[in-house]
Amino acid sequence: MTETSTTASGTGGISSEQQAVEQQLVETVIASFDKAEDPRLKQLMQSLTKHLHNFIREVRLTEDEWNKGIEFLTAAGHITDDKRQEFILLSDVLGASMQTIAVNNEAVKQTLDATEATVFGPFFTEDAPEIPIGGDIAGGAAGQPCWVEGTVKDTSGNPVPNARIEVWEADDDGFYDVQYTDGRVAGRAHLYSDEDGHYSFWGLTPTPYPIPHDGPVGKMLEAVGRSPVRASHLHFMVTAQNLRTLVTHIFVEGDPQIEIGDSVFGVKDSLIKTFDQQPAGTPTPDGRDLAAQAWARTRFDIVLAPAEA
Numbered sequence: 407m408t409e410t411s412t413t414a415s416g417t418g419g420i421s422s423e424q425q426a427v428e429q430q431l432v433e434t435v436i437a438s439f440d441k442a443e444d445p446r447l448k449q450l451m452q453s454l455t456k457h458l459h460n461f462i463r464e465v466r467l468t469e470d471e472w473n474k475g476i477e478f479l480t481a482a483g484h485i486t487d488d489k490r491q492e493f494i495l496l497s498d499v500l501g502a503s504m505q506t507i508a509v510n511n512e513a514v515k516q517t518l519d520a521t522e523a524t525v526f527g528p529f530f531t532e533d534a535p536e537i538p539i540g541g542d543i544a545g546g547a548a549g550q551p552c553w554v555e556g557t558v559k560d561t562s563g564n565p566v567p568n569a570r571i572e573v574w575e576a577d578d579d580g581f582y583d584v585q586y587t588d589g590r591v592a593g594r595a596h597l598y599s600d601e602d603g604h605y606s607f608w609g610l611t612p613t614p615y616p617i618p619h620d621g622p623v624g625k626m627l628e629a630v631g632r633s634p635v636r637a638s639h640l641h642f643m644v645t646a647q648n649l650r651t652l653v654t655h656i657f658v659e660g661d662p663q664i665e666i667g668d669s670v671f672g673v674k675d676s677l678i679k680t681f682d683q684q685p686a687g688t689p690t691p692d693g694r695d696l697a698a699q700a701w702a703r704t705r706f707d708i709v710l711a712p713a714e715a
């Protein structure tokens with residue numbers, strides 16, 4: 407079967423007359439998009455039709471299963487609002503988010519290898535406060551303080567000053583601020599790299615948390631025996647002029663969830679970082695007094711690909 411074929415696989419045992427009826431319908435629907443003025447839209451709709459029909463024919467989808475699918479999508483729509491995005495979760499747990507990222511972020515290996523991208527997730531917000539270099543993103547979110555530092559460079563090794571660095575993460579209980587009921591902003595901020603490309607901030611040592619699993623996506627994961635838990639991580643989005651925007655996370659070396667499996671397939675080896683535990687009383691990099699609290703530190707050197715790559 408060629409890439410452009412519309413013939414369904416897995417139709418063994420189906421009479422040739424039946425296959426012809428099914429095939430005729432696929433071709434009629436594909437042809438219905440022929441007059442689309444936008445060639446890209448035409449390509450997307452015709453390919454979607456081809457693959458959707460292929461799926462239906464391959465699994466011999468029952469009418470009851472079709473109804474269940476419609477009910478599932480309806481429930482996903484009903485639970486979605488400006489804070490909860492069930493369709494992103496669905497895309498994430500199907501690996502569709504990571505596949506889209508892979509397609510759009512081919513590796514760039516020059517003097518320095520561009521930092522790998524990973525899944526965006528549903529918890530970014532546009533309104534995170536600005537903090538100075540060395541500032542604290544916690545905003546009252548509970549968790550172990552964690553000093554994060556690094557540089558932003560391009561793939562030629564030049565420092566990137568004034569890169570906008572958005573960071574966001576869950577608290578110790580596994581919740582993002584948008585999941586709080588009181589509207590507080592916590593565990594997120596943005597800052598800018600200095601003239602040498604350096605940045606640093608206080609965050610929280612990441613802990614594992616489940617993706618929201620009280621909706622249809624959670625029910626699906628349960629039905630197939632999959633865990634909703636994500637490997638511990640800290641989100642980054644880094645933007646700078648003439649460079650490709652990087653959406654990524656860093657993961658915690660030694661987190662058992664990395665071996666068990668990240669529920670959205672986001673882990674890449676290059677993004678697993680050492681988070682060094684510092685006993686209570688260890689002097690902090692900026693002289694901050696953490697009293698009797700243990701803390702952690704990590705380093706994440708970011709390399710941005712050229713915008714056209």
Ligand SMILES: [Fe+2]
Binds near residue numbers: 527575641
């Ligand atoms: Fe996350």
